[in-house]
Amino acid sequence: MEWELAKRVASYVVALLAATFFLTACSPKLDWRTVQSPQENYSALFPGKPEKLDRKIPYQGREIPQTLEAVKVDDDIYSVSATQLNQNQVEFLPSLLGQLQDNLFKRANVNLDSAASADAFYQTASRQKIAIKDYFLEFPSTGAIETSMRVRWITRMTPERGAWVYQISVLHTAPARVEPKKFFSEEAYLNFFDEFRPE
Template sequence: MPPRRPPTVRRSLFAAAGLALLAAACGPALDWRLVQPPGWSLAATLPCRPDTTERRVPLAGAPVALGLWSCQAGDHMFAIASADLGDPARVGPALQALGAAARANIGAQLQSEQPAQVPGMTPHPDARLQRLVGRRPDGQPVRSQVLVFAYGARVYQATVLGPQAGDAQARPLFESLGVRP
């Protein structure tokens, strides 16, 4: 039979175990961090360290350099994307195209839509928040929230995609967005 520990040692072990459980229960499941992509005039928080990429894509009839910052946290993907169109007249068609591409990527049905509200954004009727329901390429159901907006001639898209992707998952990203000239 192992020797019995003195009561103070047992209490200390219980206290340490209790603190560890409390820290695990109260600790953040996601590691939110501020990101400010160079040249974007946008600040956002993402729940994980993002990968970055840039590629030329057709957007509203013309090729543009689209930058993407994205990361995977749990079952959800969080992303911000941006392109400088160089011409404010192209913003409306580009915002519409970004929304349409998000729907097409998951064969989505539009669940709801409302005007976008991002501090500092340039007001535009095509700036929208869309809640989508669709399917992944493997047939699994997926939800997405997509926010498209602009600042001057630069368009932005913020996306949360995953099995739930409800307001609880999207709110921290969307509420962190802010355009800073």
């Protein structure tokens, strides 16, 4: 059952990223702006005005809210997805997070241990620094297109004993393959990851 939910969540995120890619015919240049998402308990620095999409994922007679904010700039899609678990659903957190990660890792032919990664930090809205790990993925080539991603998962408990699962990522799609760890260390990407602030 958890696998089914994770597949739905992952499929939804991929579909929304694709929709954002095709809907944004003219990509803006970097136009940094802080986006406040009080309902999802975070603020983020986006390099353009993001589109926001909402959905409720059905699971065992319950609905799990999920949102995606994303913007396409040239060959990159910057996105933040937020999945909310209430106190009656928080037991799903470990398996849901594991399956979200596993879905992307399998698409890149790696696993949690073999995926390229780097230690990092994020700051909460109250400026508390917390250690985190970022992953750098290269997806199999489709011929004319090469795709890579930097992704970070953050989980936060809520005062109501629920939880948030945040997925912060940049998806790069272009004719030439890049070396993800070096490529995603450029300032534009660092700004996006460093300025994501959950409450």
